[in-house]
Amino acid sequence: MSRLDSFIRRLEAQRACLDWAIAASWDLAGVALELGLGNGRTYDHLRSRLAHAREIFAFDRQLAAHPGCIPDSDHLLLGDFRETLPALAARLGRGAALVHADTGSGDSAASQMQARGLVSLIDPLLNLGAAIVSDQDMKPDPRFGWLAQTLPAGVAEGRYFLYRKAG
Numbered sequence: 403m404s405r406l407d408s409f410i411r412r413l414e415a416q417r418a419c420l421d422w423a424i425a426a427s428w429d430l431a432g433v434a435l436e437l438g439l440g441n442g443r444t445y446d447h448l449r450s451r452l453a454h455a456r457e458i459f460a461f462d463r464q465l466a467a468h469p470g471c472i473p474d475s476d477h478l479l480l481g482d483f484r485e486t487l488p489a490l491a492a493r494l495g496r497g498a499a500l501v502h503a504d505t506g507s508g509d510s511a512a513s514q515m516q517a518r519g520l521v522s523l524i525d526p527l528l529n530l531g532a533a534i535v536s537d538q539d540m541k542p543d544p545r546f547g548w549l550a551q552t553l554p555a556g557v558a559e560g561r562y563f564l565y566r567k568a569g
């Protein structure tokens with residue numbers, strides 16, 4: 403497989419997993435969280451698919467998004483996740499129905515470690531039944547009740563990771 407093929411497959415997998423999360427959480431009340439706004443591509447996908455069905459809060463340590471993909475100031479949380487997630491949890495409580503954690507960098511060991519640490523920061527925000535999509539294996543501790551979900555057809559094992567908060 404060429405690097406181009408691999409890149410396209412990764413993006414197709416990401417889109418399929420986001421679409422799974424949108425469908426899986428459709429009947430739940432709550433906001434969506436985009437962890438890792440980055441360029442804003444996946445934020446824009448969520449925004450276009452959700453239309454105005456949910457508020458979307460986007461997180462990043464810095465703003466580097468395409469100008470057309472910048473949330474308004476009420477929905478943009480700039481700073482380290484370790485500060486911004488607890489701050490939103492204090493405001494919303496269990497108010498999220500969908501979480502996309504796209505937080506990986508070129509350093510896979512550091513990305514893995516960070517993703518595992520995010521579980522306890524995300525969990526206080528989750529409504530029961532919430533769908534969580536991650537580019538990293540978050541290896542949630544069973545006490546959080548995050549149940550691993552089957553990947554959509556065509557998505558290779560290990561490319562993306564899906565969970566639901568037991569309800």
Ligand SMILES: C[S@@+](CC[C@H](N)C(=O)[O-])C[C@H]1O[C@@H](n2cnc3c(N)ncnc32)[C@H](O)[C@@H]1O
Pocket residue numbers: 437438439440441442443444445461462463464481482483484504505506507
């Ligand atoms: C893979 S990129 C996100 C790409 C984005 N979803 C898109 O589609 O354009 C990961 C992002 O996570 C952010 N990030 C990683 N660790 C972070 C942390 N601890 N706190 C805040 N942002 C972080 C990085 O700054 C980076 O923009």
